[in-house]
Amino acid sequence: MLRIQPGVVVATPRLASVSPAAPVxxxxxxxxxxxxxxxxxxxxxxxxxxxxxxxxxxxxxxxxxxxxxxxxxxxxxxxxxxxxxxxxxxxxxxxxxxxxxxxxxxxxxxxxxxRARDSRATRLERMVDLMAADGIPITYPEVLRQVAPGATPGRPHIADALIANGTIRHRDEAFREWLTNESPYYVTHYSPDxxxxxxxxxxxxxxxxxxxxxxxxxxxxxxxxxxxxxxxxxxxxxxxxxxxxxxxxxxxxxxxxxxxxxxxxxxxxxxxxxxxxxxxxxxxxxxxxxxxxxxxxxxxxxxxx
Incomplete structure (x- = not known):
């Protein structure tokens, strides 16, 4: 659906597979x-x-x-x-x-x-420290190795480090167990409203x-x-x-x-x-x-x- 404006056709998105002729x-x-x-x-x-x-x-x-x-x-x-x-x-x-x-x-x-990126980087280190102190096999240098040059660091990179060291097999496992907002290892970071x-x-x-x-x-x-x-x-x-x-x-x-x-x-x-x-x-x-x-x-x- 579109924001209603004169001359604008109202449309609803669809699953990509519905119309092969339509652009995806x-x-x-x-x-x-x-x-x-x-x-x-x-x-x-x-x-x-x-x-x-x-x-x-x-x-x-x-x-x-x-x-x-x-x-x-x-x-x-x-x-x-x-x-x-x-x-x-x-x-x-x-x-x-x-x-x-x-x-x-x-x-x-x-x-x-x-500002948000900088805050997220320091926050990840604090999360890793909390996890490691509780016996989860993870170090911050392992996490940094998962972040591409110039990339924005985030919780998925912690998951990737845990995959790389054999602790888990998929990111979803890390988010279920340790990386949710309700996790005891969760640390806030700056974000705009x-x-x-x-x-x-x-x-x-x-x-x-x-x-x-x-x-x-x-x-x-x-x-x-x-x-x-x-x-x-x-x-x-x-x-x-x-x-x-x-x-x-x-x-x-x-x-x-x-x-x-x-x-x-x-x-x-x-x-x-x-x-x-x-x-x-x-x-x-x-x-x-x-x-x-x-x-x-x-x-x-x-x-x-």
């Missing part, structure tokens, strides 16, 4: 610039091989992967949407705001992202969309009232179609989007081998992508082959 638009993926396992160029190549027509690179709190992804996209014929995923904090909950097409030269937004994140993305010429707002794996943390506050601050849409949403969560997101006149998107949240998410498993309608482009300032346009 995946607006939420990660590379080694944050916590994915594919380099930006490998991510674009994987998307091309998976039949993705339009790919958004949305690494956590960084634009470090944009240049490499753009070069690969031009070479491989994939349309690229440059974006970020801003990590925000609301009480004790971590809420993610996708920002599409922001200006990477915007000092305020980039400053907030840098989700309302402020929407304001920052908008001021940078970008278009904010709330990622997987009602994910079942984190409990009921995002309320309709919070989304209304974010909407007042510039929120453009909700990522309703995501593997962490069941039918009830999709229906709730669609109903709220209708009431507020928000865009509705669908995406994979692909991280490479680090998660089970598959490229293109959910897709966004072309009309929704067009609305995102129309709402951006055009400072960082979509890269077309």
């Amino acid at each position: 638009i995946d607006l939420h993926t990660h590379s080694t610039a944050s916590d994915g396992t594919d380099t930006p160029s490998e991510l674009v190549a994987a998307a091309q091989q998976a039949g993705i027509d339009v790919l958004a690179i949305t690494d956590h709190d960084t634009v470090a992967g944009w240049a490499e992804a753009e070069q690969a996209a031009r070479h491989l014929g994939v349309t690229l949407v440059r974006g970020i995923e801003v990590s925000t904090a609301y009480g004790h909950a971590s809420i993610h705001v996708l920002g599409y097409l922001p200006d990477p030269a915007d000092e305020t937004l980039m400053g907030e992202l840098a 989700p309302v402020r994140a929407c304001e920052l993305v908008r001021r940078a010429g970008g278009v904010p969309v709330l990622a997987h707002p009602f994910t079942r794996t984190r409990g009921a943390t995002v309320t309709d009232a919070l989304i209304e506050q974010m909407y007042a601050a510039g929120l453009a849409g909700l990522e309703a179609f995501h593997r962490d949403h069941g039918p009830a969560e999709v229906a709730r997101a669609e109903a709220l989007a209708r009431r507020l006149g928000l865009l509705v998107t669908g995406a994979s949240d692909y991280h490479g081998v680090g998660k089970h998410n598959v490229l293109g498993e959910h897709s966004t309608e072309p009309e929704v992508l067009a609305a995102i482009e129309a709402q951006s300032s055009g400072v960082t346009p979509v890269v077309r082959p």
